[in-house]
Amino acid sequence: MVIDVQNLNLRYGDFHAVRDLSFRVQRGELYALLGTNGAGKTSTLEIVEGHRTPTSGTVTVFGHDPRDRRAVRPRMGIMLQESGFSPDLTVRESVGLIGGLSRREDTVDRVLAVADLTRKAGTTVAQLSGGEKRRLDFATAIWGAPELIFLDEPTTGLDIQSRDALWNAVDRLREDGSTIVLTTHYLEEAQQRADRIGLMHRGAFHREGTVSELTATLPSVIRVTLPAAVPPPLPATDDGDGRWTVRTTDLPRDLYQLLGWAHDNAIELRDLEAGQTRLDDVFRAIH
Numbered sequence: 001m002v003i004d005v006q007n008l009n010l011r012y013g014d015f016h017a018v019r020d021l022s023f024r025v026q027r028g029e030l031y032a033l034l035g036t037n038g039a040g041k042t043s044t045l046e047i048v049e050g051h052r053t054p055t056s057g058t059v060t061v062f063g064h065d066p067r068d069r070r071a072v073r074p075r076m077g078i079m080l081q082e083s084g085f086s087p088d089l090t091v092r093e094s095v096g097l098i099g100g101l102s103r104r105e106d107t108v109d110r111v112l113a114v115a116d117l118t119r120k121a122g123t124t125v126a127q128l129s130g131g132e133k134r135r136l137d138f139a140t141a142i143w144g145a146p147e148l149i150f151l152d153e154p155t156t157g158l159d160i161q162s163r164d165a166l167w168n169a170v171d172r173l174r175e176d177g178s179t180i181v182l183t184t185h186y187l188e189e190a191q192q193r194a195d196r197i198g199l200m201h202r203g204a205f206h207r208e209g210t211v212s213e214l215t216a217t218l219p220s221v222i223r224v225t226l227p228a229a230v231p232p233p234l235p236a237t238d239d240g241d242g243r244w245t246v247r248t249t250d251l252p253r254d255l256y257q258l259l260g261w262a263h264d265n266a267i268e269l270r271d272l273e274a275g276q277t278r279l280d281d282v283f284r285a286i287h
């Protein structure tokens with residue numbers, strides 16, 4: 001086990017920001033902590049990273065209290081939401097400086113190549129674009145391929161090529177055994193990559209489990225556009241302009257029925273979509 005959080009509580013004065021939270025992250029897993037704004041994700045991560053002291057509960061990382069920096073810090077890399085790089089240093093200097101502090105072995109050239117920053121090595125931090133700064137944050141987090149890597153909204157502000165490159169780099173780290181803790185508001189990223197998801201709302205887990213466990217409790221959805229004045233042969237919601245939504249707990253059966261009906265009656269099914277409930281829908285169901 002890499003991370004073990006049991007009955008974690010955090011209060012900021014009167015405000016109860018994290019409420020009795022328990023979860024575990026196993027070696028090699030990608031665990032995504034998701035949630036609404038202000039749910040308590042960053043607060044929880046700060047405790048697990050050893051930056052903040054909980055009000056109550058137990059947290060261990062590699063079996064140690066995360067505030068035991070000597071035991072834990074060399075084994076983890078952290079990509080925060082906002083970094084505090086000195087604006088006058090170059091990219092090369094920043095990576096070398098922060099990497100050197102980690103007490104892990106690596107080279108600036110390797111890390112810059114992984115983060116696609118080789119061409120920016122001599123540029124000062126002040127002159128980087130938003131996406132390039134984000135990549136610099138990533139570069140310092142992966143110095144020396146740490147066993148545990150925290151990625152706090154890693155792809156915010158990145159263009160699509162940079163996102164793909166970042167996830168490829170994460171995949172390679174995982175192949176080498178790294179454990180990843182991710183927060184993101186891009187639910188698709190979590191749905192595609194996470195082994196487990198903790199979905200937070202107002203300081204507690206609304207749901208916790210694998211992606212399929214999270215979506216299993218919600219129906220699947222069929223969306224279709226039909227010719228005017230033709231209702232579908234199944235219970236459906238009328239979305240207007242001929243668009244219909246069918247919610248089903250037996251997707252193959254209902255899809256088969258819809259296709260058969262369309263074929264027999266020569267009805268054109270336009271914009272047909274069918275699939276499992278997406279994580280977005282789980283989020284929208286939070287009240």
Ligand SMILES: Nc1ncnc2c1ncn2[C@@H]1O[C@H](COP(=O)(O)OP(=O)(O)OP(=O)(O)O)[C@@H](O)[C@H]1O
Nearest residue numbers: 012013015017035036037038039040041042043044
């Ligand atoms: N230092 C602080 N003092 C008082 N309240 C705080 C402090 N830090 C955070 N909070 C409050 O605690 C709650 C949880 O904040 P946190 O930053 O952990 O949420 P989050 O889930 O990371 O949100 P987001 O998705 O918006 O980044 C918020 O309501 C926030 O206002």
